[in-house]
Amino acid sequence: MSLFSIGLSGLSAAQNALSTTSNNISNVYTDGYSRQLTLLGQNSSGEGGGSGVSVDGIQRQYNSYISSQLNQVNSRESALETYQSQVNQIDDLLADSDSGLTTLMQNFFSSLEDLTGAPSDAAAREGVLGSARSMVAQFRAYDGYLSDMREGINGQIGDVVTQVNNLSDQIADLNKQVTLARARSGEEPNALLDQRDKLVSDLGELVDVNVQVQDGSTYQVSLSNGTPLVAGNKSFDLVAVKSDEDPSNITIAYEDGAGSRSPLKESVIQGGELGGLLSFRSETLDSVQNQLGQLAVTLGGSFNALQEQGFDLDGLEGEDFFSLGSPTVYASGDNAGTAEMEIRFTGDDPVDVDAGELRDYSGVSSDDYRLTYQGGDEYLLENLSTGEDSTIELNDDGELVFGGVTLTPSLDTPAEGDTFLVQPTRNAAAGFDLALSDTSQIAASESGDSGDNRNALALLDLQNQKLVGGSATFSGGYASLVSDVGNRAAITEANLTTQQGLSDQLYAYQQADSGVNLDEEYANLMRYQQYYSANAKVIEAGSAILDTILGLRA
Numbered sequence: 001m002s003l004f005s006i007g008l009s010g011l012s013a014a015q016n017a018l019s020t021t022s023n024n025i026s027n028v029y030t031d032g033y034s035r036q037l038t039l040l041g042q043n044s045s046g047e048g049g050g051s052g053v054s055v056d057g058i059q060r061q062y063n064s065y066i067s068s069q070l071n072q073v074n075s076r077e078s079a080l081e082t083y084q085s086q087v088n089q090i091d092d093l094l095a096d097s098d099s100g101l102t103t104l105m106q107n108f109f110s111s112l113e114d115l116t117g118a119p120s121d122a123a124a125r126e127g128v129l130g131s132a133r134s135m136v137a138q139f140r141a142y143d144g145y146l147s148d149m150r151e152g153i154n155g156q157i158g159d160v161v162t163q164v165n166n167l168s169d170q171i172a173d174l175n176k177q178v179t180l181a182r183a184r185s186g187e188e189p190n191a192l193l194d195q196r197d198k199l200v201s202d203l204g205e206l207v208d209v210n211v212q213v214q215d216g217s218t219y220q221v222s223l224s225n226g227t228p229l230v231a232g233n234k235s236f237d238l239v240a241v242k243s244d245e246d247p248s249n250i251t252i253a254y255e256d257g258a259g260s261r262s263p264l265k266e267s268v269i270q271g272g273e274l275g276g277l278l279s280f281r282s283e284t285l286d287s288v289q290n291q292l293g294q295l296a297v298t299l300g301g302s303f304n305a306l307q308e309q310g311f312d313l314d315g316l317e318g319e320d321f322f323s324l325g326s327p328t329v330y331a332s333g334d335n336a337g338t339a340e341m342e343i344r345f346t347g348d349d350p351v352d353v354d355a356g357e358l359r360d361y362s363g364v365s366s367d368d369y370r371l372t373y374q375g376g377d378e379y380l381l382e383n384l385s386t387g388e389d390s391t392i393e394l395n396d397d398g399e400l401v402f403g404g405v406t407l408t409p410s411l412d413t414p415a416e417g418d419t420f421l422v423q424p425t426r427n428a429a430a431g432f433d434l435a436l437s438d439t440s441q442i443a444a445s446e447s448g449d450s451g452d453n454r455n456a457l458a459l460l461d462l463q464n465q466k467l468v469g470g471s472a473t474f475s476g477g478y479a480s481l482v483s484d485v486g487n488r489a490a491i492t493e494a495n496l497t498t499q500q501g502l503s504d505q506l507y508a509y510q511q512a513d514s515g516v517n518l519d520e521e522y523a524n525l526m527r528y529q530q531y532y533s534a535n536a537k538v539i540e541a542g543s544a545i546l547d548t549i550l551g552l553r554a
Contacts, residue, residue, distance in 0.1 A: 003542030009052030010535030013040050016055045017528040021521050028516040032198030035061040035516050036190055060190045061514045067197065068211065070506040071204040075271035077503050078205040080496040082276025084489070086149070087284050091489040093145060094288075094482045101142070101478055104135040105299075105463075112460045115444055119453040120313060125439035136322070136432050139296050143429035146289045153277050153285070154250035158240040160206050160274045161252065167203040168221065168235040171196060175218045176233035182217060203229075207238075208271025225268045227254055238264075244333035245370075245421045249281070284488055286368065286426070287385070291481045293325060293425030294366040296432040298468050298477070300324050301347050301361030303459060304435075308353055310443030310455030317353075318443025318455075324348075325431025327405045330421045337373075337415035342408045343422070346401060362470040364404030369422040371400070371407075373414035 017038040027033040037059045043052040094100065111127040118124045174196040181189035196219060203209055203221070209229065212220045221230035229236055236254070239261055243251040252269065253261040266278045300322030307318035329343040345364060351357035367385035374380055377394040381402060392400055400407040405424045436442075446454035468477030 003538055003545065006052040007535050007538035007542060009043055009054065010538060011532060013038070013053045013055055014528050014532035014535055016058075018525065018532065020058055021524045021528060024516045025518065025521050025525070028518055028521075032194050032201065033516070034190070034194055034197075034514040037061060057187060058190060060188060060193060062193070062197070063510065063513045064213075066506060066510050066513065067201075070503065070510055071201050071211075072208070072271070073499060073503045073506055074201065075204040075208045075275075077496065077499040078273050079208075079271045079276035079279065080492055080499055082273045083280045083284075084492045084496055086153070086277075086280045087485065087489045087492055089149070090146070090284065090288055091485050093142065094485055100482075101135070101138055101295075102475060102482075104131070104138050105474055105478070107131045108135045109460060109463045112456060115442070116453045116456045116460055119444040119456055120450040122439060125313075125442050125444075128442055129434070129437075129439050132321070133434055136296075136300075136434060139292065139429045139432045142292055143289065143427075143432075146285060146292070147430070149285060150248065150281070150289075153281050154240075156277055157250050157252070157274065160272075160277070161238045161240045164203065164206050164229070164274070165235070165237045167199050167206070168229045168237070171199050171203070171219060171221060171230045172233050172235040174199065175230065178217055179233075204272060206272045207269055207274045223264075223268055224270065225264075227264070227268070245419070246330060246423075248426075252278075284485065287366070288481065288485060289429070290366040290368065290385075290423070290425045291477070291484075293428030293430075294364055295468060295474065295477050295481070296429040297324055297345065297364050297425055298361050299462075299474050300432055301345065301359065301364070302462055302465075302467050305347070305359040305361070306455065306459050306462065307443045309356075309358065309446070309458070311445045311448040311452075312443050313440040313445075313450055315445075315448040315450075316441075319441060320435040321442070323431060323433040323435045325425075325428035327422070327424045328427050329407060329423070332419045332421070335415065335418040337412060337418045339373075339412040339414040339418065340410045341371075341420050341422075342410070344406055345424075346404055346406045349406070361404065362467045365424055365469065367403060367424075368426070369403060369424075371420040371422060373416055373418045375416050 017040075020036050020038045024035050039056040039059050041054050041056040043054040108128070108131040111124070111131040115121075115124045115128050174192055178189055178192050178196065181187075181192060200209070200211055200219065200221065208224055210222050210224065210226075212222075214220050214232075218232055219230060220228065220232075222228045227236075229238075234257070236256060239253045239255050240250050241253045241261070241263070243249040244263065251266065252264045252274075254264050255261050266282060269275045269278055301324055304320040304322055304324075307321045310318045312318055324345070327343045327345060329341045331340055345361065347359045347361035347364065349359070351359050367383050370382040370384055371392075372380040372382070374391070379392050379400060381390050381392045383389075392402060394400060394409070398408065400409075403422070403424050405422065407420075407422065442456075444456035444459075445452035446458075463474055466472055466476070468474060472480060
């Protein structure tokens with residue numbers, strides 16, 4: 001091979017290397033860009049000695065293992081960030097010492113204490129009614145805030161699902177482009193590969209996914225249970241739909257290639273923003289709203305039970321002081337049968353007041369349950385909050401009694417396998433209100449004498465009894481609720497800090513391998529410039545030799 005050919009091959013190689021280096025420098029701040037290297041090899045087309053240099057390709061510096069680990073960590077970090085932003089809102093709401101329920105419940109019982117000192121005093125009675133009015137209003141305000149959060153989460157779930165579908169479509173399209181580009185040129189389409197990896201990273205921040213490479217080029221993207229989102233150049237959609245089990249929630253369904261939809265278990269989606277939203281709703285929001293409702297029912301129901309034991313200012317038997325929200329039960333939309341369930345608090349059942357019996361609300365649970373009909377009189381009872389299962393049968397009255405509620409099946413017999421979601425206290429705080437407006441109706445007397453304060457003392461003593469779930473006082477139950485949320489917020493923050501540290505470490509590893517270092521690229525730029533100049537000198541030397549040879553022949 002002549003000096004001209006060798007020099008020209010060197011010039012071409014230097015030009016390619018300079019172009020690659022320049023491309024690296026220009027993309028130093030491009031998110032998702034992987035540094036590229038020009039691969040040089042000895043030209044094998046020549047004969048004898050020197051045969052020049054060849055450009056074997058432009059290699060993308062990409063470590064799939066580190067990138068996969070980083071995507072998983074970022075997915076978990078995204079889930080924790082989403083969870084933290086939500087739980088902090090509830091923590092701030094409940095822990096407000098100035099307007100919190102603790103203060104308002106204390107004010108209510110303080111007004112009762114004033115009443116015990118002057119049971120017939122109009123001002124004392126008005127104080128009880130006014131403090132009760134403020135307290136129930138705060139219960140409803142808190143519940144309204146939590147319900148608004150639920151609606152907001154439902155909307156966010158729909159938005160995230162739309163983003164997931166858009167990214168899945170783009171990844172499927174890039175799979176097609178990568179395959180076509182490789183077929184046309186036989187070279188790696190590095191820009192397309194970077195775009196596809198960036199989309200996978202973005203997708204992982206929305207939902208945890210697994211990625212497998214098929215045929216050396218095509219990405220197969222699936223959820224944690226193997227459900228495919230991208231297969232070759234095809235993508236499959238997630239759909240935000242109203243839950244068949246709980247119509248107040250939006251959940252996720254999977255739409256296959258035939259357009260058929262099937263609901264996904266929430267446990268399938270753990271990471272990403274979507275996983276964070278679902279986890280927060282099931283672990284914290286449901287629990288807080290349930291416990292708030294339990295506190296409202298226990299306080300209001302227990303107060304009503306003592307009210308009917310006493311007498312008002314006119315010597316009449318006491319009536320309910322508070323209105324209670326109702327427990328809820330939903331028949332699943334997938335049920336084959338048409339049976340429905342009626343539900344009430346077991347404490348609402350009438351008792352023999354004259355015999356001194358009290359209606360009891362201490363057994364009202366803050367847990368949610370699922371009933372599954374097994375045939376005959378038998379049902380499977382699943383505690384969705386604790387995960388415990390048991391079998392329950394209809395009693396002699398044809399009722400199911402558990403968790404402080406009583407359910408009565410309709411005349412229609414359920415089909416075997418039909419399910420019913422039972423939420424004893426989910427919506428109870430929303431219906432918590434005053435049932436009376438006349439101060440004279442407060443039953444402070446035990447005998448009917450206007451100066452008798454014994455029933456007022458009994459009402460006051462409710463604050464010292466462990467009635468919430470049979471294990472906590474009213475203030476203790478609320479303090480436990482605040483503490484639980486605070487602990488969740490603290491644990492989430494600690495986990496997020498750990499995850500962020502791991503993410504930073506993996507990102508540093510990735511950048512060390514795939515990132516652009518300006519100092520290194522500048523050195524390469526100078527090196528390849530010299531390389532170009534040296535090859536130009538080879539051509540110049542070849543030209544001089546040729547001129548000398550031609551001069552000798554002349």
